[in-house]
Amino acid sequence: MPAFLDISRLTIAFPKSPVPVLSDVELQIEKGEFVAVIGHSGCGKSTMLNVVAGLLEPTLGGVVLDGREIAGPGPDRAVVFQNHSLLPWLTCYENIKLAVDQTLKSSMGRKERHEWILHNLGLVRMMHAKDKRPHEISGGMKQRIGIGRALAMKPKVLLMDEPFGALDALTRAHLQDQVMQIHNDLGMTTMMITHDVDEAVLLSDRIVMLTNGPNAHVGEILHVDLPRPRDRLALANDPRFVNARAAVLEFLHARHTNPALEAA
Incomplete structure (x- = not known):
């Protein structure tokens, strides 16, 4: 059965740039799944979300949502930006x-x-x-x-682009807990862009790790094996949480310090 949200062979290149921002990205998201996308600045995380939102046209490849190709903005996708935009x-x-x-x-x-x-x-x-x-x-x-x-x-899909990035730590934690509760209650298919490793592990079912940009692609995908509902305090010392956090940090650190790995 096809994935609910299917990002296939997605490539994004901007004029006057010899190297694409994103290259041949493949990602399938199931209905009701919470997926976090993480990577260093400039790797094209927000660019990918903008394509799913219909705000940016792909250079190659495309996105299919619930059997229909995305060709522009639509009410089946709602976006929460870092800026509240009220x-x-x-x-x-x-x-x-x-x-x-x-x-x-x-x-x-x-x-x-x-x-x-x-x-x-x-x-x-x-x-x-x-x-x-x-x-x-x-x-x-x-x-x-x-x-x-x-x-x-x-919406069929909730898209969140670093929605808590400008908030203080306590407010951020409260909103993370609330998003977890809403996702548990509604089962909303969610794709979230984040820089925060702990946030990604706490909220998501899978973490998609992008390689350094430009020419970024999906480097690894980590399945987060933590039962729901989740309690941040109970998870603080849970080996599964600690191991997942370490795996993401290791990927990000290796990609940051060894750019040659991008060609691997």
Whole structure:
């Protein structure tokens, strides 16, 4: 059976660059799977996500989602960026409402959409701030709204591009726990870009490690053998967590210190 999300022979080259950013990337993601993509800066992680989002056209190869080739942006894919990207003149409720009205107006009546917006505010624990505007809430709360807006679109795939990268450690941990809980509850197919090894191991079912760019490709894929639901405190000294973390660090360190391995 074909994979739910199939990235096949993906190559991305930009004008005036003699070497492609990504070369012949192959990755298959199953429905409900949480996959983290990790690698050094410049290896094309965000570029790959932008292709899946339909924001960037591939040079070669392509992406198929649920049997249909991706040829541009669509409501079946929702993106959470590092920057929350909220409209400052709208309230938290209205920011989510805008996405819901654009994607679900034909399938939901007004009252149903209202209840759906409130449901998603509740999912990200932001009901108390539904009437506040972005300048009135913290960075972590803004990201909660961004995640709630993405989920409210009922996408087939949730794409996250370093969504916690600009947050302090404590806020980051809280949001990681919340994303884990949402994934456990909804089974949402998720692809997340991250630089954080611990975050990748904690959240994902598989970690896709890209080689150094340019001309980056999938170097290794690590299956994270940790039961769900996961408790970060309980996992801190779990040998499986420690071993997975060490495997990713070893890959990243080897690729960083021995560029010749890229030709291997």
